[in-house]
Amino acid sequence: MNEDCIFCKIVKGEIPSTKVYEDERVIAFNDINPIAPIHILVIPKTHIDNYMELDDTDLIIHVNKIIKKIAIEKGLNKNGFRVLTNIGEDGGQAVKHLHYHILGGTKLPTR
Numbered sequence: 001m002n003e004d005c006i007f008c009k010i011v012k013g014e015i016p017s018t019k020v021y022e023d024e025r026v027i028a029f030n031d032i033n034p035i036a037p038i039h040i041l042v043i044p045k046t047h048i049d050n051y052m053e054l055d056d057t058d059l060i061i062h063v064n065k066i067i068k069k070i071a072i073e074k075g076l077n078k079n080g081f082r083v084l085t086n087i088g089e090d091g092g093q094a095v096k097h098l099h100y101h102i103l104g105g106t107k108l109p110t111r
């Protein structure tokens with residue numbers, strides 16, 4: 001856990017969030033500032049800075065499964081959706097705790 005990390009605080013329940021999924025390894029919650037009708041963030045509970053630091057094969061597989069599960073539950077698999085993770089300064093990563101954006105519920109802009 002990282003003391004100054006807002007997503008670690010969400011994991012610990014110190015900052016409230018609207019959770020859509022939780023298990024022992026990951027949580028998913030609605031983005032506070034959604035850019036699509038469905039905008040969910042999926043994060044590991046352990047602090048990992050970003051995608052480049054993600055080496056745990058079991059966790060990688062698990063996160064992939066959970067993203068698909070949430071997408072199906074929200075009906076996003078019907079028309080499609082987007083999964084993305086921003087990395088570092090140029091990637092536009094504002095929160096330095098690995099998170100995957102699930103975006104959908106509308107036709108998303110391609111650029």
Ligand code: 5GP
Nearest residue numbers: 006017029030031032033086092093094095
């Ligand atoms: P990034 O730009 O790092 O890929 O995305 C960070 C995302 O986290 C943004 O979409 C932002 O709206 C979201 N976010 C930042 N702080 C909070 C928060 O306290 N709660 C929730 N639910 N989302 C947050």
Ligand code: ZN
Nearest residue numbers: 005008047097
């Ligand atoms: Zn963190």
